[in-house]
Amino acid sequence: MDDSEFEPLLRSVDLRVTRPRLAVLRAVRRHPHADTGSVLAAVRAEEPSVSHQAVYDVLGALTESGLVRRIQPAGSVARYELRVGDNHHHVVCRSCGTVADVDCAVGHRPCLDASDSQGFVIDEAEVTYWGTCPACSTART
Amino acid sequence: MDDSEFEPLLRSVDLRVTRPRLAVLRAVRRHPHADTGSVLAAVRAEEPSVSHQAVYDVLGALTESGLVRRIQPAGSVARYELRVGDNHHHVVCRSCGTVADVDCAVGHRPCLDASDSQGFVIDEAEVTYWGTCPACSTART
DNA sequence: GCGAAAGACTTGACTGATTCAAGAAAGCCC
DNA sequence: GGGCTTTCTTGAATCAGTCAAGTCTTTCGC
16 A cells, blocks of 8 residues: 555656556555466556556566566466565466465575576576475365 | 387377377477477478377377476477486576576486475476577677 | 277367557656 | 657457367277
8 A cells, every 4th residue: 555665666767657557566566476367457456447458568567677577387377576686486386376485495596507508698597396285285185 | 210219108108109199209309399389390291180289189198197398488388398307407598588408507406495385295396597598699799 | 800998189169368559648857 | 837758548469278079090808
């Protein structure tokens, strides 16, 4: 409900402050790992006239500027979360697709030094853990 | 061209040996990291009458049985490679989407022990490196 | 080898996330 | 407040992937 932090955030990356953008940021903060559809629904709860295209545009702009982080586990649509400074990773449930945050076991950037990078200039190492969430583990028993 | 190895492979996982399946396996071996469309094209080069649905079905079956591995970096369609025993990872070019193999820096399963797994039962840790491939690095200069 | 049962393939339609394009509206600097 | 630029709305299109129904193959017992 407190947008005071989002406004300067947007300005800091040279993005104009608009109602749709603030609404998207709020939605992403309240629903971590939400997909575009969920963000759209959350945004419309407070700003009914926002178009789905606007949400795509905004999420794209925020991702490009680094304010939000886009993740897309195999078999899933794109999901978004507020970019926080830490380099955390994600666990994805193979059964229901739920995503949860996981701090990296290694204190610092994990495995960032590939032994043989094939000449690629690597700038990020993304780790995705796959498994079964508590709910699905129980259900399967 | 030597299918002698694929036939027992299919039987070992209780899959019937069919022309489409052998063709898909050959295609995946010859084109590592190929997407479904490329696999379809390669398959049709030798088996013109194979339907696109068959390729989806076959890739699904092979993935499920563990003979091939499906990877899907964010923003990319699904890509496939022959499952080899090693636990290698991938570098993806942010610019052109090219995928290359990378041996893991850590000798064994990297980061598989998440510090806090949120109650998830984790069975795999997937690492994706993001960066710029040699060709795109050069082009951008 | 032969025939039945199960599994796999073909055909054709459909879904749903994401993107493209053109014009209207709003934010920002002076 | 005026005007330029960016952003948003509207509406259509694309494209990977999926669904469904019916036909053909592979397998396996005899």
